[in-house]
Amino acid sequence: MTDEKLRRGIIVEAARLMYSRNESEYYRAKLKAARRICRGWVKPSELPTNAEIRDEIQRMATLFEGNGRFERLREMRVEALRIMRLLSHCRPKVIGSTLTGHVRQGSDIDIHVFASSIDTVTGSLDAEGMDYEVERKRVRKNGEEQIFTHVHIRERFPIELTVYSPDKSSFVFKSSITGKAIERATLPEFEQFLRSEYPDADLEVELATADEAIDRFQVYRSLLIPLETVMQDEYYHPEGDVLYHLLQCYVLARDELPYDEEFQLAALLHDIGKGLDKNNHVEAGLEALEGHITARTAWLIEHHMDVHKIRDRTIGHRAYQRLRESPDFEDLLRLGACDRGARVCGAIVPDVEDALDELRDLARTYG
Template sequence: MAKDNGRNSQLRQRIAQLAARMMADDGIADYGHAKRKAGRQLGITEDHCMPTNAEIEEEIRIFHEIYNSEEQPEALRQLRADALVVMQMLERFNPHLTGAVLDGTAGKHAATDIHLYAESLKDVEMFLLNLQVPYESNEKSYRTHSDKRSNDRKKVPVFTLEGPNGAIRLSVFDTNAPRNPPKSLVDGQTMNKANLANLTALIASSKIQADAV
């Protein structure tokens, strides 16, 4: 039994490492897709060998430290700067940055995720049209329950913009809806978010750290 557990642990790590590379270098944004693709490439399909999203996220951080230690911090600073510009433009919709660009795991192909809050989806749509900002409309499913076994999901409309360094996804939440913040796909807890003031401070802090190196 101990031998099997050790083997399963090794397989989980191999899948997590390959999935992390796919997400960091190949632009795959979905944890589930990355781990399934990695499993197929390695010939491993058993569910009990699949790593958690948190294990993959940790491997992404390690991957960046080993292989992208010079270019990733600068790419991350640029993505955050791009997000700041968009959030300033959309300030009336109480924008909050979330996801990989905020938590620091974003690679060069990562999409930037921003949450907006509006009384009407049309308000955001008309605002973008008036500014002649091209976009694509879609939906994104968010987890609404901290229990990872729960199937509770909420579909939210998304406007995707083409930023200077990658896609920028604007998820629009209803300000009149009951407060039920979306949960992280990594640990099931409420998503980390940064408003304009938080992001401005984060960028300033990162610049100070970079200048000190």
């Protein structure tokens, strides 16, 4: 194998590791790829550039995601504009793949904001009722330790705000990919950029639509949280409240079908209606979730009680045959098994936020 073939192999393998989210850093991905391809150590100077890896990731994104990637990029850019307008008093600058167009499944929106206090940023988010988390990250670089403040906003697309002091607003940051000044755009520059990229678009209409869009995970959260106080019949559910049962069921479903978001959502949400109408919890839950789950998830939730009838042989023959004709019948039985197994006192479960974050990541990575 020639050196050029080895280099190309490292590029493809490193890009695969990053595209599949097994690695998030270029250098680590290249080292791991070099060990696999060359079966030994490779001088860092002989490794491909970050730009070569990035270009290969984009090739993979085009190959695997098709034209849908460009529609998602447009939606991400409109969302970035919406957030920048909200935080206009913090002199926001959009950076990264949302600006350059190098997006792939799971890419987030990166924005730099400049404020003397984190409260200046979070106050605006609180006023809009946004769900977010503040992270302070220690980074050691060139022998010096720095603390970076990030705000992770949970919206339709993941958004990361990096908060800098106002005196950094004119500082020129360098790209880890090219080594040159990072590409970034202020709010006026970004608005002009979008008008030139999408000359036929009505940005104000698209912004209004984005502003009215409801994040489905926030719907799930609002329905799940109250279930912690909804107790169940101890004979059938000795484990306690509805939320605890649903989180147990979710864990079992995640282990059963780890890449199936629809199935895992059915497990997490199948008893959601018990906080709305205990006598008709299936119908109440489906009504509350309408428009926020797929037809397959809705079908699994709709028929999860039928599995109990199948198990104790009280279901009618025609009803049973109709269920068996569905391509999701086996998954319905799996859901029933998870439902029965999720009744353990003292079982370890994630909290609601962690469960929803896992499902968000699954949705971003696998669509």
